[in-house]
Amino acid sequence: MRKFRCGCGGEIYFDSDNCLSCGSKVCYNPKNNDFERVAKELFASRESDNSGGNPELCTNGKLYGVCNWERDPSSEEGLCFACGFNRVIPNLTKPANIERWRVMEVAKKRLIYTLIGLQIPCISGLRSKKFGFLFDFLEDKRTNKCIDQDFIATGYADGVITINLLEADPVTRVEQKEAANEAYRTVLGHMRHESGHHYWHLLKYSKKIWDEFESLFGAEEVPYEVALKRYYSEGPNPDWGANFISPYASMHPLEDWAETWAHYLHINDSLETAESFGILSTRSSDLAEKIKVWAKLSIGLNELNRGMGVPDNYPFVINPAVTKKLMFVDRAIKMFRLVY
Ligand SMILES: [Zn+2]
Ligand SMILES: [Zn+2]
Ligand SMILES: [Zn+2]
Numbered sequence: 001m002r003k004f005r006c007g008c009g010g011e012i013y014f015d016s017d018n019c020l021s022c023g024s025k026v027c028y029n030p031k032n033n034d035f036e037r038v039a040k041e042l043f044a045s046r047e048s049d050n051s052g053g054n055p056e057l058c059t060n061g062k063l064y065g066v067c068n069w070e071r072d073p074s075s076e077e078g079l080c081f082a083c084g085f086n087r088v089i090p091n092l093t094k095p096a097n098i099e100r101w102r103v104m105e106v107a108k109k110r111l112i113y114t115l116i117g118l119q120i121p122c123i124s125g126l127r128s129k130k131f132g133f134l135f136d137f138l139e140d141k142r143t144n145k146c147i148d149q150d151f152i153a154t155g156y157a158d159g160v161i162t163i164n165l166l167e168a169d170p171v172t173r174v175e176q177k178e179a180a181n182e183a184y185r186t187v188l189g190h191m192r193h194e195s196g197h198h199y200w201h202l203l204k205y206s207k208k209i210w211d212e213f214e215s216l217f218g219a220e221e222v223p224y225e226v227a228l229k230r231y232y233s234e235g236p237n238p239d240w241g242a243n244f245i246s247p248y249a250s251m252h253p254l255e256d257w258a259e260t261w262a263h264y265l266h267i268n269d270s271l272e273t274a275e276s277f278g279i280l281s282t283r284s285s286d287l288a289e290k291i292k293v294w295a296k297l298s299i300g301l302n303e304l305n306r307g308m309g310v311p312d313n314y315p316f317v318i319n320p321a322v323t324k325k326l327m328f329v330d331r332a333i334k335m336f337r338l339v340y
Contacts (some may be wrong), residue, residue, distance in 0.1 A: 001113065003276040004028075004035050015106050015111070017061065017068035022080055022141050024111070027057045027070040030081050036070065064092065066102040069109065082112045084124045088136040090165050091144065103168035104137050107188040111195055114269050120199070120336040125159045135197045136162045142172075152316075154190050156197035156258075163190055183315035189262060196261030200254065202336055209335050216252040216328050227252040236336060243321040260322065264329040266314070267294045287330045291323055 004012040010021025012035045018025050019037075026035040036055040058080035061067035069080030078217035079086075085108070090097040115122040125132035140152040143166060152164050166172045167187050203209050222230070228251065236247030244250045249259035271290055274297060275283040284290055298314035304314050318326070 001110070001273045001276065002033070006035065007037060013109070015068065017057070024301075025057070027055055027061070027068055029055065029070045030113070031053045033116075038070075048089050050333060060105070064101070066097050066098065067109075082109050084126060085112070085133065085135050086137070087125070087134040087160060088138060090137050090139065094143075097139075097165065100165045100168035101137060103187055104135075104163060104165070105184070107191050108278075110188055110269070111191040111265070113263050114192075117272075118268070120333055120335055121202075129159065131196070132159060132203070134160050136160055137165050138162055139165050141167060154194070154196040159189065159198065161194040161198070163187065163194075164323065181247070183312075187293070189266075192262035192265045193258045193266075196258035197254065198335065199261065199332075202339075203332060205339060206335055209332055212328060212331075213257070214253075216325055220253060224252055224254065241317070242319060243315055245318065245322045245325075256325070260325045261329055263316070263318075263322075264326055264333075267291065267326075270294065270297075270314075276323050287327055291318055291326060294318075 001014055004014065006012050006019035006022060006024060008019060008022040008024070010019045012019055012026055014028070017027065025038045025040055027038050028034075029036050038055050038057055056071040056078075058067040058069050058071050059078035060080075060083050062078075067080060067083055069076050069082055072081050072084065075084060083105075090101045090103070092098055110262075112122060121131050123132040125134035138152045139147055141147050141150045152162065154163050154167060156162070167176075167190060173185055173187075176182075184322040203213055222287060231248075231251040233329070237244070237250035240247045240250040244256060245259050245263050249256040267290060271283050271294060272279065280293065280297070284293070295318055298316075301313040302315070305311065
């Protein structure tokens with residue numbers, strides 16, 4: 001994440017909608033990758049009256065305070081580019097759902113920021129069924145008794161990333177993390193992982209990349225559903241630490257890819273932030289070098305967290321097998337840029 005500044009020189013954080021120094025209302029413009037000042041009346045107005053062409057906040061920001069991006073002029077609903085990826089939003093008659101949705105939007109914006117920065121196709125499924133993707137933010141019986149399903153899993157299918165709205169709730173998320181024996185569980189982590197499943201579909205358009213995928217991640221030995229059942233009954237591959245980034249990655253080649261993809265995004269975004277905030281002097285464009293720098297930096301970050309009594313920032317070890325898979329993700333991303 002880069003550092004942003006207001007016209008007054010004050011710092012603006014990616015998740016915020018105002019400048020802490022001068023109090024100006026601001027919104028993020030993904031085309032310029034920068035924040036712009038918004039007139040106060042345009043910031044709060046429910047009706048769009050923007051004949052002067054000034055930047056205007058997304059409708060989801062104006063009405064619910066869940067978005068700080070600029071309205072996309074082509075959106076009839078007055079939504080921003082990123083809110084144009086929403087297929088199902090939560091039931092907003094329940095006040096708790098507005099805060100849960102806000103947590104979802106914060107993570108989604110960071111994902112989309114990174115995907116745009118990687119210069120790969122980042123297209124709403126409403127615009128392209130073939131190359132686009134969408135989000136469903138869903139409840140199950142735990143938060144809404146009118147819903148039949150006891151549990152809706154976070155996942156990806158047919159161009160749609162489904163996130164269970166309860167993942168926004170810190171207590172439930174920690175319970176799920178403990179139940180699944182995970183080292184890391186965040187809404188942003190879910191989104192990065194699930195986006196990997198979407199981009200995997202683009203691999204099949206290059207035979208060379210596809211063959212390489214199978215040689216690194218392995219061919220499917222048993223059908224996905226069988227592998228999933230086996231993972232939850234028998235646990236992960238006992239040797240997962242030597243070949244995978246996480247126990248879950250050892251479940252199936254598709255999950256290995258999605259986990260590796262998510263780490264590629266974690267590493268790139270974290271190094272960009274470290275450079276913008278002066279923690280690193282320069283950022284190499286070479287992935288092998290980036291992984292080396294990240295390995296060192298993440299150990300320091302973990303120690304800083306331990307010094308504050310909070311969990312490790314990056315509770316993972318990048319082993320040589322994972323390095324090879326990350327290099328493959330890097331090549332696949334370069335291919336996406338050329339082909340799409
Ligand atoms: Zn300012
Ligand atoms: Zn928006
Ligand atoms: Zn997955």
